[in-house]
Amino acid sequence: MAKSKASDKSKSAHRNIALNRKARYNYHIEEDFEAGIVLTGTEVKSLRAGEANITDAFAEAKMGELFLINAYIKEYEMGNRYNHEARRPRKLLMHRREVNKIAAAIQRKGKTLVALALYFNDKNRVKVKIGLAVGKKAHDKRATEKERDWNREKGRLLKENR
Numbered sequence: 522m523a524k525s526k527a528s529d530k531s532k533s534a535h536r537n538i539a540l541n542r543k544a545r546y547n548y549h550i551e552e553d554f555e556a557g558i559v560l561t562g563t564e565v566k567s568l569r570a571g572e573a574n575i576t577d578a579f580a581e582a583k584m585g586e587l588f589l590i591n592a593y594i595k596e597y598e599m600g601n602r603y604n605h606e607a608r609r610p611r612k613l614l615m616h617r618r619e620v621n622k623i624a625a626a627i628q629r630k631g632k633t634l635v636a637l638a639l640y641f642n643d644k645n646r647v648k649v650k651i652g653l654a655v656g657k658k659a660h661d662k663r664a665t666e667k668e669r670d671w672n673r674e675k676g677r678l679l680k681e682n683r
Contacts, residue, residue: 535640535648539573544635546665548654553637554623556580556649557614558589561605563597568647570597573639580613580634580651582624587613589649592636613649623653631655 544550560568567573572595580587588610596604615623626632638650657665 535642537638537640538568538571538647539575539639541575541578541635541637543576544637544652544654546657546662548633548635548652548656549661550635550637550652550654553650553652554615554619556587556651558647558649559612559614560594560647561603563600563603563605564594565647566600567595567597568639568641575636575639575649578636580623580636581610582620582627585617585620585624587615587620587623587634587651589613589636589651592639613651626653 574593578592579590581590582588589612590610591608592611593607594605596607623634627634633654633656634651635654636649637652640648640650642648
């Protein structure tokens with residue numbers, strides 16, 4: 522007897538390809554969105570090998586559409602003449618209402634769209650998590666570090682007292 526599809530799925534909903542860990546340190550993330558991304562075949566093959574970097578990636582609204590800028594996906598080694606450009610702008614796929622909401626928020630002072638994660642969802646589609654963010658000041662970054670250090674020290678103290 523065959524197993525049901527629900528039992529075959531792993532516990533995690535998605536498999537990470539690339540994470541932008543610096544984004545939460547450098548920005549206050551107000552809201553995050555999930556978007557599809559338009560890719561070529563060689564880009565998907567390179568992503569399956571885990572060859573991507575989104576630390577400097579951001580999204581931009583142009584003519585009512587969103588584009589992921591400066592995301593690095595390494596050229597596929599076996600791609601020969603059909604290969605892609607490593608840092609080309611890639612179109613993001615979202616509902617029109619969400620795109621309009623994001624475009625209006627970007628035009629406000631100090632808001633930007635930052636790429637937070639690139640991953641395969643449970644249907645093996647490549648998705649991008651983007652965050653609507655405001656840049657942190659230097660004192661905010663110091664406060665974040667201080668809080669992180671205190672939480673780490675608090676955990677050590679609680680562990681010693683057990």
